[in-house]
Amino acid sequence: MRFQPLALSACLLFIPGTLFATEKSVYGLNEYVSLPELKLEVTAKLDTGAETASLSARDITRFKRNGETWVRFYLAIDDSHSHPIERPLARLSKIKRRAGDYDPAESQTYTARPVVELDFCMGGTLRTIEVNLTDRSAFQYPLLIGSDALTRFGALVDPSLKYAAGKPGCATVANSAE
DSSP states (O other): OOOOHHHHHHHHHHHOOOOOOHHHHHEEEEEEEEEEGGGEEEEEEETTTTTSSEEEEEEEEEETTEEEEEEEEEEEETOOOOOOOEEEOOOOEEEOOOOOGGGGTTOOOOOEEEEEEEEEETTTEEEEEEEEEEEOOTTSSSSSEEEHHHHHTTTTEEEEESTTSSSSSSSOOTTTTO
C-alpha cells in the first residue's frame, strides 16, 4: 500500500484541530475546591482511577421528608463543622472495598454509600456533582474527585502539578447541563 502525499498531509493537518476541538482544562493532582452551598473551601485529590467523588462526612443518617429520602450528615473535616447538613438523597452508590478493608470470610466486597448533589467550584468552573459520603478523616484530603466529576469539568489531570487551577473563583449558579 502506498501513501499519497496529499492525503497524508491533509490527515496531519486535521489531527491537531481535533485535539483542540473539545476545550479541556489542565488541573493538578491536588486542587482547591469551593463548596459554595456549604460556605467551605477544601483541598481535593483528583483521582482518575476512582469513578465517583467522595466527601468526608460523619454521623450519616437517612430520613424521610415529604415522602422523599434525605440525608443528614456532619462534615468530618475539622472540629469547626458542628452543624448538620441536609440534602436529598440522589442515589446509593456501591463502592468496591479494598483488600484491607473487608474480611474475606464476609461475602460483601462492596459498601453502599449515600450520594448527594453539591455544587463544586474548581478554578473558574462551577458544576453540580454527585458525591458519596464517607468518613475520609484518616486520609490527607477530605475530598476525592473521581473520573465522573473530572469529565464534567472537562479536566485533564497532570499529576506533576499541584493547585494548577489556583483558588476557586466561580459565579454563583452551577451549570448542570455541561
